[in-house]
Amino acid sequence: MLKFYFNGAPNPNKVALFLEESGLPFEPVPVDTRKGDQFKPEFLKVNPNGKVPAIDDDGVFVFDSNAILLYLAEKTGKFLPPATPKNRAQMLSWLMFVASGIGPYSGQAVHFKHFAPKDLEYAHDRYQFEAHRHYGILNDHLAGSKYMVGDTYTIVDMAFWGWARMVPFVLGDDALTKYPNVKRLLDEVSARPAAARAIALKDKFTFKTEMDDEARNIMFRHLKTKAA
Structure with missing residues (x-):
């Protein structure tokens, strides 16, 4: 399995x-x-980069x-757009946009807004600007498209949803009012029963919630290295 x-x-x-939508049997393995x-x-x-997720x-x-x-979609044949060169190009382009833009920025x-020392104004402003810029691109794209790739719900919408639901934490409580098309798709995906199950999966396990010195040294190892 x-x-x-x-x-x-x-x-x-x-x-x-994806796992909840597809019905693929799986064993969840918590990584705290x-x-x-x-x-x-x-x-x-499983993952030499030491990041979650992995399968x-x-x-x-x-x-x-x-x-x-992408691996699971191609393996199962599920949540891919109709098989045309244009659709595949769009799917790969927007999936990589999420991978290289939305996620990292x-x-x-989040890091410079919530966790970094508060005197790093330049870094905070740069990443806030770039995150807003990327969500603006999504918003403009979704003004003319029901989903990220035309009229078909795909893995790109799942990738979008993972971060879009965090926009208030990333950019501020009122940020989604600036991006109504992002909010429209976010609300639609979030209303799917599989989305509720995906979010609730973590509640079956106990994860550490405190950001104490131990957690900070583990998650932000550059601070520990600098202190040494």
Whole structure:
């Protein structure tokens, strides 16, 4: 059975959504990143980058949430757009846009907004600007498209959803009012029963919630290295 290494963060939620939508049987394996589970040898064998999510599909290891989505979609034939060169080009382009733009810039925006020392104004402003810019591109695209790839609900919408539901935490409580088309698709995906199950998956396990010194040293190892 497929093993799904996860926690409740945006990137694992994308894969959880696919698994819940597709009905693929899987074994959830919690990875508590505030306790350092991501650095255990048994997990690094699956993902040498030490990040969640990852999957072990009967000995086939796949890591990076977007790679996992594409792998599972192609394996099952589910949640792909109609098979035309144009649709595949659009799917890959927008999936990589989420992978290389939305995810990293949202993640850095969160870091400098909520966790970094408060005197780093330049870094905070840069990542807030870039995150807003990326969501603006999504908003403009969705003004003329029901889903991320035409009229078909695909893995790109799942990738979008993983981070879009975090926009208030990334950019502020009122940020979605600036991006009505993003909110429209976010609300539609979030209303799907599979989305509720994907979010609730983490509640079956106990994850550390405190961002204490131990967790901070594990998650932000550059601080520990600098202090040493």
